[in-house]
Amino acid sequence: MVDIRISLTEEQLALKKAVAELCKLYPPSYWRELDEKREYPEAFVQELTKAGYLSVLIPEEYGGGGLGILEAGLILEEINRSGGNAAACHAQMYIMGTLLRHGSEEQKARYLPKIASGELRLQAFAVTEPNSGSDTTKLQTTAVRHGDVYVVNGQKIFISRVLQSDLMLLLARTTPLDKVRKKTEGLSVFLIDIRGPSRGLQVRPAAHHDQPLDPTSCSLTTWRFRPTASSARKEKGFSYILDGMNAERILVASESIGDGPLVHRQGGAVLQRARRLRAAHRRQPGGCSSPLPKRTWP
Numbered sequence: 001m002v003d004i005r006i007s008l009t010e011e012q013l014a015l016k017k018a019v020a021e022l023c024k025l026y027p028p029s030y031w032r033e034l035d036e037k038r039e040y041p042e043a044f045v046q047e048l049t050k051a052g053y054l055s056v057l058i059p060e061e062y063g064g065g066g067l068g069i070l071e072a073g074l075i076l077e078e079i080n081r082s083g084g085n086a087a088a089c090h091a092q093m094y095i096m097g098t099l100l101r102h103g104s105e106e107q108k109a110r111y112l113p114k115i116a117s118g119e120l121r122l123q124a125f126a127v128t129e130p131n132s133g134s135d136t137t138k139l140q141t142t143a144v145r146h147g148d149v150y151v152v153n154g155q156k157i158f159i160s161r162v163l164q165s166d167l168m169l170l171l172a173r174t175t176p177l178d179k180v181r182k183k184t185e186g187l188s189v190f191l192i193d194i195r196g197p198s199r200g201l202q203v204r205p206a207a208h209h210d211q212p213l214d215p216t217s218c219s220l221t222t223w224r225f226r227p228t229a230s231s232a233r234k235e236k237g238f239s240y241i242l243d244g245m246n247a248e249r250i251l252v253a254s255e256s257i258g259d260g261p262l263v264h265r266q267g268g269a270v271l272q273r274a275r276r277l278r279a280a281h282r283r284q285p286g287g288c289s290s291p292l293p294k295r296t297w298p
């Protein structure tokens with residue numbers, strides 16, 4: 001087994017401590033209450049945004065923290081360690097990576113400072129479809145240019161946080177599969193403003209939806225939008241979107257690392273309570289003095 005040790009700098013340790021302090025204002029009871037009411041953790045996300053923690057990956061020149069993936073991971077790890085749910089807002093950190101690496105200068109200047117300040121939320125990406133999951137290149141949503149607008153037709157499922165986003169990244173096919181050399185070609189990524197009612201774009205909770213964070217379905221029927229400057233650099237959408245997803249995988253893993261100690265702590269408390277209950281049960285007249293019989297499954 002390889003022993004990998006990561007030693008943190010004083011700044012990184014201070015960052016972890018500061019995030020932990022902020023999270024103390026949002027104890028497990030806050031999250032449980034939201035869970036019962038099926039509500040989005042708006043107050044927590046606002047405070048995290050104000051403190052600049054969701055914009056650490058945005059370069060300083062665009063108003064972000066100019067930090068790296070390690071610092072971003074430490075922040076999310078600390079949120080989950082405290083009992084919070086970083087998945088409510090983690091995408092605000094990394095979806096902008098596609099825009100940062102592949103957007104036009106005009107787009108970056110227009111959107112990144114607003115994403116950094118939280119004025120705009122970019123925390124939804126629409127890739128998965130009913131007939132294409134892992135096999136992304138088989139997606140069937142098309143975006144066809146008609147003069148100065150794109151007309152989109154298709155359906156997306158499992159789209160997280162779309163109801164809490166102002167902007168969305170959409171992956172659609174702009175050249176048919178049988179007209180491209182490689183199946184990863186001919187896909188384009190669009191940055192789209194989804195605020196306000198929009199004819200043709202229908203967002204509706206999935207059938208099993210019972211939480212505000214459950215992924216949602218989007219129906220795109222002859223949906224028209226005006227392309228922004230970046231659409232000129234289309235057709236390489238597959239690799240553009242993967243640039244954002246690579247960061248996602250690392251950051252989600254950080255959250256799971258934060259979940260570990262929490263589950264251990266909470267699990268220990270539940271076990272102790274169960275042991276106390278069993279001891280009390282044994283002490284009662286007629287109580288069972290032998291261990292509970294093993295359950296057998298048919």
Ligand SMILES: Cc1cc2nc3c(=O)[nH]c(=O)nc-3n(C[C@H](O)[C@H](O)[C@H](O)COP(=O)(O)OP(=O)(O)OC[C@H]3O[C@@H](n4cnc5c(N)ncnc54)[C@H](O)[C@@H]3O)c2cc1C
Binds near residue numbers: 124125127135157
């Ligand atoms: C909580 C949640 C949030 C999500 N949020 C979003 C979102 O915001 N935006 C978005 O676009 N999508 C989102 N998704 C969708 C997610 O990315 C897809 O579930 C994923 O792409 C897998 O697709 P699928 O479920 O159709 O599984 P499939 O692609 O059908 O795969 C099923 C199983 O087969 C395996 N498999 C597939 N292909 C192969 C192969 N070639 N070789 C070996 N094994 C294979 C897979 O690993 C998997 O175990 C979300 C999903 C969940 C559960």
